[in-house]
Amino acid sequence: MNYRIPRGTQDILPEQSRKWQFIEQKIHDLCNRYNYKEIRTPVFEQTELFARGVGDTTDIVQKEMYTFDDRGGRSLTLRPEGTASTVRSFVENKMHGWADQPVKLYYVGPMFRYERPQSGRMRQFVQFGVEAMGSADPAVDAEVIGLSMDFYRELGLSNLKLVVNSLGDKESRNNHRNALIEHFEPRISEFCADCQQRLEKNPLRILDCKQDNDHELMATAPSILDYLNEDSTDYFKLVQQYLADMDIRFEVDPTLVRGLDYYNNTAFEIMIDGEGFGAITTLCGGGRYNGLVEDIGGPTTPGIGFALSIERLLMALEVQEISLPIEEGLDAYLVTMGEQAKAVSPKLLHGLRSKGLAVDGDYIGKKMKAQMKAADRQKAEFVLLLGDDELAEDNIMVKEMATGEQKQVPLKEIAEWIISQR
RNA sequence: GCGGUUGUGGCGAAGUGGUUAACGCACCGGAUUGUGAUUCCGGCACUCGUGGGUUCAAUUCCCAUCAGCCGCCCCA
The missing domain is CATH 3.40.50.800 (Anticodon-binding domain)
Structure with missing residues (x-):
């Protein structure tokens, strides 16, 4: 009987681990410059935290969680992402009372999702993520986006595309939601089973459906940008203004919908072009989550963050033939x-x-x-x-x-x- | 969860229903009793993912299973 590594996991052998160390060091240096402090949370949490925090309409919660009961009968789950844990810690440690606000945190560590492995997708993978909680200033949105872009730029990646969108505040989202339901409902039977589910739970995500991408109602669907109220519009404009001031190029894509339920206002993704990526083009995803801290039991606190995968970063470096300046050899x-x-x-x-x-x-x-x-x-x-x-x-x-x-x-x-x- | 494809030594890679499973790289030893190149010589798979079946005989045929890779869904 031979033992084998669990499906969708990998051993990182010395040749690779040197690259990991270099990248991790880059993360620490970069976050230090931006004054983000490292937080380390457990790799498992109460299942309920993710169900509530990530959102129970998401694929992550519905079919991808590593959930188990411990010997005390508690339901625990290997973390599928980092934001819920970070927010839990923020609330539990009463960080809203800390002198310096917003609280700016980052983490690097393994995440777990039960999925079929393929290129750029593992059951255990490592995310670097950042969370800034306690400020609703669009300058923080721009800072967080800028940090992620700096990270890739300093490692030498090119051909990156930054896509931003606004999902609006609660009021804007609601109005848009109603418009979407009105738009799709009469002909929802022409859509896939998933979309029929989405109509009630989260119609926004119909726009994200690849299967029904070609349906004529997709092209004519109401754009969120037309439903942003004045506050949300102004907010989005400022984010864009700051990005432009920072010489960060971006595109606005009104169909960009993040897969997690907690986002509002700013949403963004960093994509990579070029051969060699198969189906994977998203390197980094993030956005604003102004209701999440409250959902998890804390005081009303705005927040924004992103997460990116080190594995995908390494793939990108590989494809662009970028060699990291790694010291090797003995004296x-x-x-x-x-x-x-x-x-x-x-x-x-x-x-x-x-x-x-x-x-x-x-x-x-x-x-x-x-x-x-x-x-x-x-x-x-x-x-x-x-x-x-x-x-x-x-x-x-x-x-x-x-x-x-x-x-x-x-x-x-x-x-x-x-x-x-x- | 669905679909495609692959699974032979440390790595890469041939191969066939039948007595000893090519080759290349790497590694080890020798030619060269104390020096990293090259060359030459030699060594290095009771075994062809795992389990079962067909057969006188299977690495080669069939089934199952596991795993890798790729795609769909979705995501980092």
Whole structure:
């Protein structure tokens, strides 16, 4: 019986994990500049939190949650996204009372959705997300969008398309909702089963349906932009103005509807063009959720955020052939010959490492030639050769791999010598 | 949940109803008793995802199952 990795998950092996570390570091640096602070919440929560927070008309809640009962009979769910958890923590820790508002948080961590795996879609995947709670200033919307665009830009991605829309405030949404129902209801039987469900629960999402995309009623459906009240219109205009001021290019797409129920006013997505993506074109999605904190039991608090997938980012980097500036290789590799030299290698390696050098040596009894090959493979800058001859004079032979030059250095000075060469 | 496609050594990849499963790369050893290239020589799959069936005989045919990849739905 062989064990296998669970479906839709992956091991991230060293070659890849270096990229992950680089990207995670970039996230921390970027968020620090924008003054967003990291929050770490559990990977599971009460099931009810997601049902209420994400919205029970969503696919996520209806068919994609990893839900289980613990031994105490509590229903728990592996988090399918990060916003609900963050908002729960905001409420539970009374962050609305913190001195600095809005509260600006970010997170990086695994999310879980039970889906058929395919390109750009895993059952466990990692999201980087940002949430700003406590301000209804359109400048925050622009800041959050700007942060996400900066992230991709600083990693070197191009051909990104930022799409924004406004779903309006409660009043605008309601008016639009009624208009949509009025528009589709007489002929709803011509639509797919999903859309017939959507008519009552969330008619907005009919516009998002790929199956019925070509139906004539789609093209003539009332646009949300025509139903925005004055507040929502002004708000959306300001967001656009700020984006333009920041030299961030975007398109307004009135059919952009985010799949989660909690969004209102600003919604946005970052898409990528080009071959190699199959069905996946959305790298990042986000929007404003002014009612969510209240829904989850907190005081009325506006909020906005986004989430993006590191896996999809890596795909994008791959497709655009962008190599991250990753440092690799050892400062030195110790090659020993003979029992005596082998015997002093633990002490020697430990001493070098204690002084901050990245060094390694042989542990499987390789012949000298094989040790040299290993040093070469592992991109050691120097090889330290230690045999009976050197040991007899308390020296060590050091060879610079790039030039082939070598010289003897007193054994007890070798660490300083290498450091002086860096 | 639905559909397509694939599943042979660490990786890539041939192959056939029948005594020993090509080849390439990588790796290990030797030629070269203390030096990373190249070359040459040698080594490296009781086994062809798993289970069952057909057959005198199956990696090769059939069924099931699992998994990967891709698409639909939906999303990050």
